[in-house]
Amino acid sequence: MFSLTEDQIAFIENDIRVRGITSSDLRIDLLDHICCLVENESDGTENFELVYERILLLFGAKGLREIQDETNRLLTFKHYYIMNATMKISGYVSSIMILLGAILKINHLFPANILIVSGVFFFTVLFLPLMFILKYKSEEESNRSILLSIIGGIASIIISIGVLFKIMHWPGSLSLTLTGAVLLVLGYLPVYFISIYKKTTNKINATSTAIILIAFVGLFLSANKNDMGKNYADSLLQMNENTNQMLSFVEVQNKINYKKIDERKAIDSMAIRKIKLLRAETDELDTYIQNLKTHLIACAENISEATAMNVKLEDLHDPGEYQIPTSLLLMPSNSDSPYTAVKLKNKIEKFKQTISNRITSDVNLTDLNTDSTREDESWELMNFRNIPLAFVIHRLTQIELAVKTTESILLNQLQ
Amino acid sequence: MYICPMYSSELIKGTLKTIVLKLLSETKQMYGYEITQKVKAVTESKIVITEGALYPLLHQLEAEGVVTTETVNVGKRIRKYYTLTQTGNEKAKEKLYEFAEFINTMNILLDLKPNMKYV
Numbered sequence: 001m002f003s004l005t006e007d008q009i010a011f012i013e014n015d016i017r018v019r020g021i022t023s024s025d026l027r028i029d030l031l032d033h034i035c036c037l038v039e040n041e042s043d044g045t046e047n048f049e050l051v052y053e054r055i056l057l058l059f060g061a062k063g064l065r066e067i068q069d070e071t072n073r074l075l076t077f078k079h080y081y082i083m084n085a086t087m088k089i090s091g092y093v094s095s096i097m098i099l100l101g102a103i104l105k106i107n108h109l110f111p112a113n114i115l116i117v118s119g120v121f122f123f124t125v126l127f128l129p130l131m132f133i134l135k136y137k138s139e140e141e142s143n144r145s146i147l148l149s150i151i152g153g154i155a156s157i158i159i160s161i162g163v164l165f166k167i168m169h170w171p172g173s174l175s176l177t178l179t180g181a182v183l184l185v186l187g188y189l190p191v192y193f194i195s196i197y198k199k200t201t202n203k204i205n206a207t208s209t210a211i212i213l214i215a216f217v218g219l220f221l222s223a224n225k226n227d228m229g230k231n232y233a234d235s236l237l238q239m240n241e242n243t244n245q246m247l248s249f250v251e252v253q254n255k256i257n258y259k260k261i262d263e264r265k266a267i268d269s270m271a272i273r274k275i276k277l278l279r280a281e282t283d284e285l286d287t288y289i290q291n292l293k294t295h296l297i298a299c300a301e302n303i304s305e306a307t308a309m310n311v312k313l314e315d316l317h318d319p320g321e322y323q324i325p326t327s328l329l330l331m332p333s334n335s336d337s338p339y340t341a342v343k344l345k346n347k348i349e350k351f352k353q354t355i356s357n358r359i360t361s362d363v364n365l366t367d368l369n370t371d372s373t374r375e376d377e378s379w380e381l382m383n384f385r386n387i388p389l390a391f392v393i394h395r396l397t398q399i400e401l402a403v404k405t406t407e408s409i410l411l412n413q414l415q
Numbered sequence: 416m417y418i419c420p421m422y423s424s425e426l427i428k429g430t431l432k433t434i435v436l437k438l439l440s441e442t443k444q445m446y447g448y449e450i451t452q453k454v455k456a457v458t459e460s461k462i463v464i465t466e467g468a469l470y471p472l473l474h475q476l477e478a479e480g481v482v483t484t485e486t487v488n489v490g491k492r493i494r495k496y497y498t499l500t501q502t503g504n505e506k507a508k509e510k511l512y513e514f515a516e517f518i519n520t521m522n523i524l525l526d527l528k529p530n531m532k533y534v
């Protein structure tokens with residue numbers, strides 16, 4: 001049996017290193033092993049390089065590199081199979097839970113939220129971290145793949161928590177999903193795209209993956225922008241705008257009518273008295289409602305009443321806030337306050353009574369009805385319990401319009 | 416993982432550790448190439464252990480404290496010898512016992528007779 005020369009050994013050692021064996025411990029094993037093989041396979045007369053090439057073929061298609069990968073997997077990754085199984089099971093379970101939860105939620109059935117929250121919890125806490133750890137371990141240990149796994153993992157965890165917040169209507173969902181999406185688009189995608197694109201065989205794959213990811217992020221963001229909440233808010237603002245326009249139109253008409261009446265001398269004193277009473281009653285109720293609106297906005301937005309007077313519906317910082325209006329208008333502990341739903345109801349009732357008792361009984365006051373249309377709920381609760389601030393303000397403006405319209409009808413009758 | 420001219424890989428999957436531990440318990444210290452050659456010789460090439468299976472296993476056993484290594488200069492290169500530790504010896508016995516039990520059970524289950532022609 002012949003022995004390899006020092007140069008030949010050095011050549012093999014270098015070649016093993018070039019073929020991706022970075023662990024020096026394993027290199028010692030493989031160098032000795034290959035040297036033994038070469039020495040036993042050849043009698044020394046054959047060309048060394050040919051023998052070496054032939055020996056390398058014994059290591060299979062993936063070559064020496066696979067030995068190191070397998071070693072790393074066994075060493076650093078004793079629980080690989082447990083982790084893999086946990087990842088798969090948590091993936092299946094969480095996606096089924098989320099899907100079931102979504103179906104139940106669409107049908108407004110009870111355990112929907114529990115299913116969705118626990119589904120997303122398993123998905124975020126088990127599936128995603130395991131997936132990225134396993135993915136990172138199975139790839140080459142370059143700095144890029146470590147970075148990629150960390151960015152991708154964090155981004156997808158943030159997005160998935162953000163989506164959960166969104167579904168559950170918890171605050172902060174938009175900033176969470178936006179942070180995740182920005183991280184994904186600006187951090188993960190470029191690195192991922194470059195690393196995949198360098199492997200030429202994967203070009204089509206990489207391009208399509210990148211396009212799909214970008215498209216999803218785009219769709220997701222646009223869905224966020226045009227959500228139902230915004231549509232509701234927009235239509236409410238529009239309705240309120242219309243009501244305000246009608247209100248100012250009626251107010252202007254009433255002013256003109258009062259002016260005409262003042263100019264006309266030939267009106268009997270009885271009618272004049274009624275008109276004065278009507279004007280006083282209307283002004284009193286209208287001023288009360290306006291002050292009530294100002295008071296609500298001032299408390300809910302935490303600003304002074306002077307500032308609140310000029311705040312419009314579209315300027316509200318938190319138009320969806322409903323706890324403050326509900327407690328101000330309905331809490332028994334607030335009953336000393338001049339601005340409660342019951343007091344509003346009493347004022348409307350007093351207005352109606354004054355009109356039908358002292359001005360005319362021949363008028364339709366259904367727009368100012370304060371009777372409940374439901375058996376189990378009073379008018380106050382029906383109109384103001386857990387109703388967002390913007391809707392409460394709009395409702396009060398509607399009442400103002402009804403008062404002013406009544407004034408207008410009566411003015412025309414009395415002239 | 417094995418290149419085995421005779422047996423399907425499902426059949427002997429999981430026996431590699433037993434084979435290596437047994438060989439090391441017999442022969443105090445061995446190096447990788449020696450182990451592959453020994454298995455080849457004893458089994459008349461019916462079982463051939465590949466490097467891709469052997470070295471990852473040896474490194475795992477070392478990390479688990481089942482074997483220790485010792486490097487020796489052989490000519491112009493370094494050779495790494497593997498030796499069983501105390502734990503390793505117990506582990507080898509354990510594995511052998513387990514495997515013997517398994518073979519006994521399979522004997523009963525499949526009603527095997529030694530050296531019988533089953534074709």
